[in-house]
Amino acid sequence: MPGEKSSTVIEFNDVYRTYKMGDQVLNALDGVSLEIQRNEYVAVVGASGSGKSTMMNIIGCLDRATSGDYRLNGTHVGQMNEAELARARNREIGFVFQSFNLLARASALKNVMQPLVYRGVSHAERVKRASEALERVGLGGRLDSRPNQLSGGQRQRVAISRALVGEPAILLADEPTGNLDSATSREIMALIDQVHEQGQTIIMVTHEPDIAAHCNRVIRLEDGKIDSDVRQVRQVNR
Numbered sequence: 172m173p174g175e176k177s178s179t180v181i182e183f184n185d186v187y188r189t190y191k192m193g194d195q196v197l198n199a200l201d202g203v204s205l206e207i208q209r210n211e212y213v214a215v216v217g218a219s220g221s222g223k224s225t226m227m228n229i230i231g232c233l234d235r236a237t238s239g240d241y242r243l244n245g246t247h248v249g250q251m252n253e254a255e256l257a258r259a260r261n262r263e264i265g266f267v268f269q270s271f272n273l274l275a276r277a278s279a280l281k282n283v284m285q286p287l288v289y290r291g292v293s294h295a296e297r298v299k300r301a302s303e304a305l306e307r308v309g310l311g312g313r314l315d316s317r318p319n320q321l322s323g324g325q326r327q328r329v330a331i332s333r334a335l336v337g338e339p340a341i342l343l344a345d346e347p348t349g350n351l352d353s354a355t356s357r358e359i360m361a362l363i364d365q366v367h368e369q370g371q372t373i374i375m376v377t378h379e380p381d382i383a384a385h386c387n388r389v390i391r392l393e394d395g396k397i398d399s400d401v402r403q404v405r406q407v408n409r
C-alpha cells in the first residue's frame with residue numbers, strides 16, 4: 172500500500188569493507204548480502220577476525236562500506252554525510268556494549284537522558300522518559316546512583332535503558348554479557364528477551380552458544396563472508 176513502511180530494517184547488497192595493509196588488501200567484509208526484518212532477534216557469531224565487529228560497525232553507522240549498498244530503514248547509508256550519519260546513530264540505533272560505556276560521573280538518570288539531549292528534547296521530558304526507562308528495567312529506586320555505586324548487572328541495565336529511551340529501530344548489542352557472571356548474564360538475557368517480545372529488533376554479536384540460543388536467527392561469519400544463516404527455535408531462561 173502507498174506510504175506503508177517496509178518490514179526490512181537492514182539490507183546489505185554485496186557489501187565489502189576493505190583495508191590496505193602495506194601491499195596487501197584485506198576484505199574484512201567480502202561481498203555480504205542479507206536482509207533483517209522488523210522484530211527479528213539475530214545473533215552474529217564467528218571466530219575473532221571473521222568480520223563480526225566490522226559488520227556491526229557498518230550497521231551502526233560507525234563505519235562505512237568500501238563498496239556495495241547498505242540501506243537502513245530504506246535509506247541509502249552510503250549517501251549520508253557525517254551529520255546525517257550522526258543523526259541516524261542517535262535516532263535509529265540503540266547501542267549496548269560489553270563495557271557498558273556509561274559516563275562515570277553522571278547518575279543513572281543522566282546517563283539514560285543523554286541520547287535525548289542531542290534530539291533537543293526538553294529537560295522535563297528527558298527526565299520523564301529516562302525515569303520511565305529505568306523503572307522498566309527495575310532501577311526506579313536507583314536514579315541518582317553513579318556507575319561505581321551499581322553492580323555490573325545494574326550498570327548493563329542502565330546501558331540497556333539508555334539504548335532504548337529514544338525508541339530506536341534497532342538495538343545493537345555487542346557481547347552484552349561479556350563482563351558479567353553467569354547468574355547476572357541470565358538476568359540480562361531475560362531482560363533482552365523481554366525487550367524483543369515487546370517488538371524490538373535486536374542484533375547481537377556474541378561468541379557464546381548459550382547466548383546465541385536466545386535468538387531466532389544465527390548468522391555465522393567466516394573470513395568476511397556469511398558461512399551460514401540459520402533460523403532456529405529460541406531457547407529461553409528457565
